[in-house]
Amino acid sequence: xxxxxxxxxxxxxxxxxxxxxxxxxxxxxxxxxxxxxxAIVGDRFGAPLSTICFDGPAELLNxxxxxxxxxxVASLASWKGVLAATGMGNGEAGLAATGGLSLxxxxxxxxxxxxxxxxxxxxxxLRGRAMQDAAESPEANSGGGGGMVALIGAEDxxxxxxxxEARAGDVLVCANFNTTGQVVLSGHKSACxxxxxxxxxxxIRSTMLAVxxxxxxxxxxxxxxxxxxxxxxxxxxxxxxxxxxxxxxxxHGASKDFGVAESIRRRLVEQLTNPVKWSHNCRWxxxxxxxxxxxxxxxxxxxxxxxxxxxxxxxxxxxTSHDEPG
Numbered sequence: 001x002x003x004x005x006x007x008x009x010x011x012x013x014x015x016x017x018x019x020x021x022x023x024x025x026x027x028x029x030x031x032x033x034x035x036x037x038x039a040i041v042g043d044r045f046g047a048p049l050s051t052i053c054f055d056g057p058a059e060l061l062n063x064x065x066x067x068x069x070x071x072x073v074a075s076l077a078s079w080k081g082v083l084a085a086t087g088m089g090n091g092e093a094g095l096a097a098t099g100g101l102s103l104x105x106x107x108x109x110x111x112x113x114x115x116x117x118x119x120x121x122x123x124x125x126l127r128g129r130a131m132q133d134a135a136e137s138p139e140a141n142s143g144g145g146g147g148m149v150a151l152i153g154a155e156d157x158x159x160x161x162x163x164x165e166a167r168a169g170d171v172l173v174c175a176n177f178n179t180t181g182q183v184v185l186s187g188h189k190s191a192c193x194x195x196x197x198x199x200x201x202x203x204i205r206s207t208m209l210a211v212x213x214x215x216x217x218x219x220x221x222x223x224x225x226x227x228x229x230x231x232x233x234x235x236x237x238x239x240x241x242x243x244x245x246x247x248x249x250x251x252h253g254a255s256k257d258f259g260v261a262e263s264i265r266r267r268l269v270e271q272l273t274n275p276v277k278w279s280h281n282c283r284w285x286x287x288x289x290x291x292x293x294x295x296x297x298x299x300x301x302x303x304x305x306x307x308x309x310x311x312x313x314x315x316x317x318x319x320t321s322h323d324e325p326g
Contacts, residue, residue: 003094006291007111008302008319009075009104011276013209015067017056019298020074022324024050027081033117037073040121049073064135064212068103068128069121071298075107076117078297078322085325096291097251099244099281101302102176102216103127105271112239114264119234126230130223131272135213137222144189146214148175149196151183152205159183162202166194175216177279179305184209186217216276224272231268236261242289246271249280282306286314293319 023030034050041049045066052061053070060066083093098108103124110120140146151159156177163172163185172195175186185195196206213219238260242251247267254260282305295302303319 004096004291005093006096006285006289006293007079007098007108008293008295009098009100009107009111010071010296010299010302011101011103012064012067012071012215014299014301015061015071015074016298017054017058017061019053019070020050020077021054023074023077023081023297024054026325027077027084029084030077030081033073033077033080036117037069037121040118041069041125044125062210064132065125065128068124068131071103072107072110072121072124074298075104075296076110079107079111081325082294082322095241097242097244097285097289098239099285100246101178101278102246102271102276105244105246105268107296108243109236109239109264112241112243114237114239114243114261115234123227123230123234127223127227127272130226131215131220132212134220134223137219140188140213140219142188146171146187146212146217146219147189147192148184148186148209148211148215149192150207150209151185151195151199152207153181154183154199154202154204155181156183158202158204159185162195162198162204163187166191166198168194171214171217171219173217174275175214176276178276179279179282179308180310181308182305186214187219188214216272216274218273220272224269227272228265228269231265234265236264244281244285246276246278246281247274249277250284278305279309282309282314286317293317295319295321295323297323299323 038048098112100108106120109115159174170188170191172187172191176184199206245252245267247270300321307315
């Protein structure tokens with residue numbers, strides 16, 4: 001394995017029943033990650049987190065408060081399994097950069113040594129619960145509740161135009177810039193429905209997403225406040241590689257006012273109510289870092305986004321999947 005690794009970490013939506021099982025069965029190190037997670041999570045979900053990952057049911061795994069810690073653990077189990085299989089079991093792989101989509105940013109920070117596995121898991125447990133609670137708040141449930149709609153074939157400027165035309169006093173924002181031609185809007189369900197109508201008139205396809213809330217919008221402010229309190233008590237170290245920020249689209253770093261640790265805390269809070277600039281993250285990495293690109297479990301969605309970025313300008317970049325061992 002290269003000493004110039006770029007590690008990509010999936011976010012919510014990548015979960016699938018059975019994820020991580022083959023890593024658990026084949027790697028002592030991966031099994032240890034699941035065991036540690038089960039001890040931390042306990043019985044809060046009615047079954048061990050590993051059991052939910054492996055056996056479902058899907059309805060439980062897909063819950064926001066469950067899927068976020070489940071994906072975080074499955075990703076890091078695959079990472080530990082990869083390190084052990086390549087003789088880097090001490091974790092000192094040569095990292096060039098890490099990046100993650102929304103929830104995956106926490107995985108990326110853990111891989112880069114900025115947060116411990118336990119602290120990261122506790123944060124995503126709180127984050128998932130806080131986001132679920134915010135989605136069920138009275139403010140979010142006006143306008144028919146919160147939702148998200150994916151636009152297929154929309155340029156960034158077109159997505160913003162659709163938001164402006166469909167908002168009509170509700171919350172509606174561009175929430176995820178995933179790749180070229182794929183932008184997700186977030187806000188009140190009534191506004192999302194109007195956005196689908198506006199998009200159709202513009203010849204742009206749309207799909208309502210099966211999510212419980214308007215993530216990465218102002219409706220997540222209560223969750224951001226709770227996360228801010230938790231992050232203030234969390235030890236954050238300087239990463240040993242570049243780690244991409246979803247909020248800025250560029251690597252985390254110190255600012256004129258804050259050191260890198262405090263800057264990371266602030267960006268993670270902002271991430272809940274601001275757009276996820278994943279396409280910007282990928283574009284920055286692919287332009288500035290020549291490395292060995294690897295995608296952690298579960299799934300292979302991030303490599304697909306890279307292939308579609310900028311009309312396929314980076315499709316020659318090989319991204320190795322670690323969804324399963326081998």
